[in-house]
Amino acid sequence: MTIRYLVRPGSALKGRFPVPGDKSISHRSVILGALAEGVTEISGLLEGDDVLATIAAFRAMGVVIAGPDHGHLRIEGVGLRGLKAPQTPLDCGNSGTAMRLMAGVLAGQTFASTLVGDASLHKRPMGRVLQPLTAMGAEIHAQDGKAPLQIQGKPLTGIHYDMPVASAQVKSAVLLAGLYAQGETCVTEPAPTRDHSERMLNGFGYMVSRQGSSACLQGGGRLSGQSMQVPGDISSAAFFLLGATIAPGSDLLLEGVGINPTRTGIIEILTRMGARIDLTALREIGGEPVADIRVRYAPLQGIDVPPHLVPLAIDEFPAFFVAAACAKTPSTLTGAEELRVKESDRITVMAEGLRALGVGVEERPDGAVITPAPIKGGQVDSHGDHRIAMAFAMAGLVASGSIEILDCANVATSFPSFPALAQAAGLSLEQLSA
Structure with a gap:
């Protein structure tokens, strides 16, 4: 089945809920x-x-x-x-x-x-x-x-x-x-x-x-x-961290998310950019550290991603690309050639998608330079990559027009409840199939 998302602009993300298991x-x-x-x-x-x-x-x-x-x-x-x-x-x-x-x-x-x-x-x-x-x-x-x-x-x-x-x-x-x-x-x-x-x-x-x-x-x-x-998946939570950070008026509490120190690179990267992310109710489940994560809107500054954080956020960089597009200054990612052999070539696919929405991206062999610009409406192709589809869905929160995202069926591989959860949190997302 061919599935695409249509995301209309505006709104904020609010509420409290758990994310799916890691x-x-x-x-x-x-x-x-x-x-x-x-x-x-x-x-x-x-x-x-x-x-x-x-x-x-x-x-x-x-x-x-x-x-x-x-x-x-x-x-x-x-x-x-x-x-x-x-x-x-x-x-x-x-x-x-x-x-x-x-x-x-x-x-x-x-x-x-x-x-x-x-x-x-x-x-x-x-x-x-x-x-x-x-x-x-x-x-x-x-x-x-x-x-x-x-x-x-x-x-x-x-x-x-x-x-x-x-x-x-x-x-x-x-x-x-x-x-x-x-x-x-x-x-x-x-x-x-x-x-x-x-x-x-x-x-x-x-x-x-x-x-x-x-x-x-x-x-x-x-x-x-x-x-x-199984604790909640921080890779799934990352898209809601992104959405609540970039959409004015947002205030979300994500319950029971795993915060294994080998997985929290995306939290540190967004925090370095200025995100308001607070960890509460720290505890341990099955030998894994867990917390409730509160995230609220905050203006972002671009950063050069520190090399030591790259392997700690390797699955969450589609979310980073969108955050960087919404920052006030450019961001640079290097040492991330691993992104080219994920479910898609995530460097090229994210660069192409952001350019289609009016954002400047200079692609490099091991990363990219993202120059912020107002996100416009348009059509992007996720190339069957679940994380890219979800990242561009969150970009719709701040776009000036509707964003159509193609080839989204594989979101079900990691986050089958994403459309329903995102809608409940306030994202104007319509799932279309043919």
Whole structure:
């Protein structure tokens, strides 16, 4: 189905509500729950298409999973060696997280499997995962380093891997393969990335040690089923942080949002620009720090994004591009070449979209310079990228005319309730389908 958004200008965002469960944590909870011994009960799970694809994949490998039902999932874990050979290729849909993490799990099995996805996922590079897995002894066939991935499970040997590029997905894939490897597996990252896998492995009773910038584990252990709650997704919250910051009169309270320090780059970036963002009711849920986040309208100044914040906000830069377009002075982003291999080339797609709305953007190989200008109405193409669609939807709050956003169906991969929540908060958004 073709879905597009029509956003009319004006209004402010107000109210209080939770955002959907964290996508990264939801994926990992399903994977570790399936590989654990005993039952895992999950609440607050994101019921987006990406996570549903991960659930379907483990069902296809013999794991009994009940739900999801209003965010609740019950998994009867089969243990590390209990998966069965799937009879058909495992479809990861649009999810790079699912494909890369499952490649790590499947590399050490005793059977063959194939990972496939949609057209967008088949364009995304998998070589950065295949290289360390192959070094561990995995047998994975891919054409030009891209899906489909044909995996023949093999005995694995632990390695010490220095990642050339900071990537939580690569780190997680290698650690998951390390569960099946003989000896110690260590991953050293050049810059901090989200650490949900390490936290959750420890929560499931599998020790991961942290030594400086390295995460290490020994193969041959076991995971124990757990009861856990998934906090709200800061990547989803980012679009409401953006909208309430740029729209005069806005005042929002987002409840129960995960504020893992490896994920809060967008909060620090917006705060450096002048945003009024307050964290309240700080607490911990399932080993993850959580807070209620209040955000109110504030005029913004442009910034040069500090390099150390880039990996801590890598999924939220579509929101930053729009915030930068609404600032009083130019902003510069560098060191973000990773954005070119997301669901779309986010540097080019955001630059093209903002130019179509009257904003000046100088595209660079690893980022962009955004020169603020009044946002006009117009048509932009999200190129099937959920985060770009939501960022431009929020731009409609301050546009001088209506904004039509094309190819928005994939918003359902991470935030299926976005249109309804945005409308309830005050965004004049109409979802059109054909």
